[in-house]
Amino acid sequence: MSDAVQLSSSMRTNLLLLQQTNTATSKLENQLATGNKVNSALDGPTAFFAAQSLNQRASDLSTLKDGMTQAVNTIKAGSQGITSIQSLVTQAQGLLTTAYSNLGTDASSIATRKSLADQFNGIKDQIDKLAGDSGYSGKNLVAGNGQSFAATSTSVATANSITAISNTRVTNITSADTYSVRVSGTGAITGDAGDIANAETARGVFGLKVSGKLSSTTGNFSDISIQTRGAVGQTRSVVVTEGDESRTINFFDNTQAVSNTLSTPGVSGTKQTSTITITGNVDKGDTFTATVNGTSFTYTASAGDVTASDAATREKNIAVGLYNKINAATAAGGSLSTFTASNPGGTSNSFTLSAPGTTGTANTFTLGTSASNALTKDVSISFSSGTVVSFTVDRASLEALGTNGNGTSTIEKNVDVAVTATDLNGVSVTRSGANQRGDSKLADGENAFSFSTGTVRLNVAASNVILAASAAGAANVTTAQTTAAGTSNDLSVQFNADNSSSITVAATNITTSGQGLAIDYAQNNFLDRADIDKASAQLTNATNVLRAASQTLSTNLNIVQTRSDFTSAFNNVLQDGADNLTQVDQxxxxxxxxxxxxxxxxxxxxxxxxxxxxxxxxxxx
Missing domain, CATH: 1.20.5 (Single alpha-helices involved in coiled-coils or other helix-helix interfaces)
Structure with a gap:
């Protein structure tokens, strides 16, 4: 073309070289600006796609590492729960040590063990709450697999339909079972022979006996206490107590008296008349004497005389008795045959005695009266429970003890009523009211029957348990699985993108259920040594379970932590590899x-x- 600009050959060559230099300069400037020598597939498709693959893999691993970090925290939460529960188990073991040191059968030791049992139950409940609070991010590695057992409602209702039985349940269930529960016995009441002997020695009584039959409406298992009060030569009293009932008997009070008064003086033409009067508290065995002209007439108060509770009737009974003694003598002849005694109808606590004649010395007579306490006193007390306590107080023996005879003695009451539970293997556990305390003694309220498959618990009402025993009341209590095992609490941790490398941390059960630590509520308020032994064995087993669970979680934690550290390091390797393919050497x-x-x-x-x-x-x- 005529208008085209023609360049020389040398100019064209230099221009081309300059253009190539500018292109190369622009490329290097871009690489330095971005830091990458490969910014797109156009810059180097092999390196670009290789680096992209490495970066994607690193990104996937980074996501997995987040899951591993959460898994580590979940395992740590479970591990912390185990550590804290072990501390509670140690506290419970301390309570048992105190219980062992208070194994006496006295009221104070029994009350102490009951308090310790309540504290033990509180710790058990806290273990379950702590285990429930050890979850993290929706997973609880110490709550178990959800499997549970319970007594069927139908069998529980049947057991509770037995008279005097209520609140039937089964705790600490390790496997399904059926328990036969029955009530038996005659209700006969006796007292512990050793306690009776000790009470006789300490309280100055003899012939002490506890007897009777348990009431069908107001029975109880309460022990008997006998308290003696008073001072030598003064009124003495004994207080006999059973449960909420007490009886107080006073004796040797020296208030009983027989007195005489001259009603009509004997003078010529008028015969002497005297009145003999009985006053004061009259007890069986008290003696009352009237001496007429040197002849003594003595009447001893009988059990029938003192049956009445009011003093007036007792006084009248003695007056009648002494009158009859004298009247019989006047009727039988002899020196008093001409005397006249009068107590019309026996309605008064006094009677009169008249001289035989109206002239001479026969118009007068000498009269003396005296009364004395009984040497012994028989006591028999009945309680609404059906218990009868009887004994004899000996004045000489009691006063020989002095004030040392004062105090309280407790007699353990034994009742022939028993509750027996038997499992499917034929193993039987019996709690009897006839047993000594500390040896599976039946008690009012909750009673526990421990088996390898669970603990049967039921409340016994002493007030009417004899009705169930008389009817041979029986029922079966059946336990069954209520929820199946699951994996909702298991923790799965993925270590690579295609999940060909992973680990599952199975949840362990450190609750107190039979599927976990198997720590039961305190049995029978630690009444027996065997109840404390059972709790001690459970805590020892729980400690072993906790140690095994802790070791398992520790192992899994180390694995997950190691894989997490590896993932972090390997992620750096992948990113370095990608950088080496794309980054520019500045x-x-x-x-x-x-x-x-x-x-x-x-x-x-x-x-x-x-x-x-x-x-x-x-x-x-």
Missing amino acids: NEAGAQLLALQTKQSLGVTTLSLANQAQQSILKLF
């Missing part, structure tokens, strides 16, 4: 850029020189 690129810039400068200079030949033509004009 030192090398900088040197190249400097060289290109120099080359670019030289290219411009060369192009300028080539252009000078063209410019020399202008000098011709």
Whole structure:
């Protein structure tokens, strides 16, 4: 074309080289600006896609590592729960140590063990609450697999339908079973022979006996206490107590008396008349004497005389008795045959005695009276429970003890009533009211029957348990699985993208249920040593379970933590590999850029020189 600009060959060559230099410079400047020598597939498809694959794998591992971190925290939460529960188990073991040191059968020791049993139950409940609070992010590695057992409602209702039986349940269930529960016995009441002997020695009584039959409406298992009060030579009293009932008997009070008064003096033409009067508290065995002209007439108060509770009737009974003694003598002849005794109808606590004649010395007589306490006193007390306590108080023996005879003695009451539970293997556990305390003694309230498959618990009402015994009441209590095992609490941890490498941390059960630590509520308020032994064995087993669970979680924690650390390190390897494929060596690129810039400068200079030949033509004009 005529208008085309024609470049010389040298100029074209220098221009091409300069363009190539500019392109190379631009590329290096872009690499230095981005830090990557491969920014797109156009820059190097092999390196670009290889780096992209490595980065995607690193990203996947980074996501997995987040899951591993959460898994570590979940395991740590379970481990902390185990540590805290072990501390509670140690506290419970301390309570048992105190219970062992208070194994006496006295009221104070029994009350102490009951208090310790209540504290033990409180710790058991706290263990379950602590285990329930040891979850993290929706997983609880110490709550178990959810499997549970319970007594069927139908069998519980049947057992509770037995008279005097209520609140039947089965705790600490390890496997399904059926328990036969029956009530038996005659209800006969006796007292512990050793306690009776000790009471007789300490309280100055003899012939002490506890007897009777348990009431069908107001029976109880309460022990008997006998308390003696008073001082030598003064009124003595005994207080006999059973449960909420007490009876107080006073004796040797020295208030009983027989007195005489001259009603009509004996003078010539008038015969002497005297009145004999009985007063004071009359007890069986008290003696009352009237001496007439040297002849003594003595009447001893009988059990029938003192049956009445009011003093007036007792006084009247003695007056009648002594009157009859004297009246019989007047009727039988002899020195008093001409005397006259009068107590019309026996309605008064006094009677009269008249001289035989109306003239001479026969009109007068001598009369003396005296009364004395009984040497012994028989006591028999009945309680609404059906218990009868009887004994004899000996005045000489009691006063020989002095004030040392004062105090309280307790007699353990034994009742022939028993509750027996038997499992399917034929193993039987019996709690009897006839047993000694500390040896499976039946008690009012909750009673526990321990088996390898669970503990049968039921409340016994002493007030009417004899009705169940008389009817031979029996029922079966059956336990069954209520919820199946599951894996909702198991923790699965994925270690690689295709899940070909993973671990599952199975949840363990450190609740107190029979499927876990198998720590039961305190049995029978630690009444027996065997109840404490059972609790001690449970705590020993629980400690072993906790140690095994802790070791398992520790092992799994180490595995997950190791894989988490490996993932972090390997993720760096992948990212370094990707960077090596795409990142630019800035030192090398900088040197190249400097060289290109120099080359670019030289290219411009060369192009300028080539252009000078063209410019020399202008000098011709």
